[in-house]
Amino acid sequence: MVSWLQTRVVGNTLLAWLLAALWLVLAMLLTVAAKHIIVKRLRAIATRTSTHWDDALVHAIAGTYALLVGAMALYPLVENLNLPPKGARWAAAIAAIGLFVQIGLWAARFLDFWIKSSRDRAMQHDPETATGLAAMSFLARLMLWSLVALLLLDNLGFNVTTLLAGLGVGGIAVGLALQNILGDLFSSLSIVLDKPFQIGHFVVIDGFSGTVDNIGLKTTRIRSISGEMLVFSNTDLTKARLRNYKFMQERRILFTIGVTYNTAADMLERVPGIVQSIIVSQEQARFERAHLKDFGDSSLNFEVVYWMKTSDYGAYMDTQQAINLGLMRAFGAMGVEFAFPTRTVQLQLSGPLPVALAGLAGNPQCAETK
Known part of the structure; x- marks a missing residue:
């Protein structure tokens, strides 16, 4: 049995491969068990506090995935196993991907929960802040995953500086192709920053009236008086003459x-x-x-x-x-009467009117009568 375990496969003994597989399985099982225990205890603590930071932390930890942890567990195997250079590079790359993706998920879930809870609270007292948080959520996720992608590519050996330069040139072409979408995006930011209206305001736009229901990145949804949902492009809203009745006091x-x-x-x-x-x-x-x-x-x-x-x-x-x-x-x-549209026609004659019967020239039957 011992001699069988010492059989070498791809530069390593069979025992080393079995221990490596056992290490991966244990890492994923321990991740599942530890996540369950930690989340349960932290959630019990978070329910007794008034702050939402601990709730966001619990939500972030709940996003720990055993498969990604298993990918990260490949990194120590690269150090302990005698792998071919290409296999070692692939294992290290998978471990790096698992690490950065998991970190990105933790941060994204933390931000999403905190922004969502803040937006829900603001909707009750401060719709202006709620509008800004909706746009901030998208920008925060965009910046986060862009940073994670750049760090991952740099860790994998790519020349990030050259990549950024290439993206700058390609961004011009993409910007021209997506100028309508980007126009709506910047119009959304303009609405958030300038605040001509916010969620919950009653507005009138080009004959359409209703209450602002949501301000998105491309469109704004307004619930009309008759109940249907009106959808406006953000670019159209920034160009339209808009009446906001929210701040009308009299x-x-x-x-x-x-x-x-x-x-x-x-x-x-x-x-x-x-x-x-x-x-x-x-x-x-x-x-x-x-x-x-x-x-x-x-x-x-x-x-x-x-x-x-x-x-x-x-x-x-x-x-x-x-x-x-x-x-x-x-x-x-x-005894005063309300008027309504009337018209009076008066005809007054002081005497008979002369009437001439006209006929063809030279007609002896033509005569003048009274």
């Missing part, structure tokens, strides 16, 4: 009242005071002015302006309805 209301021309002048003089008293009686309204503005085609027009002390549209409609009903009751009591 709402200015202007409307017109038309009364008939047969209304007496003293009645017309009382109308602004009546309108003012009705508006002042509304709790959320502030009266500004009411004037006989002009003489319309079929009505005498009063222009009324007041302010709503709240930006809530439902409150505005309730107040306007109360004002309209109050005006109808007050005008009815005064």
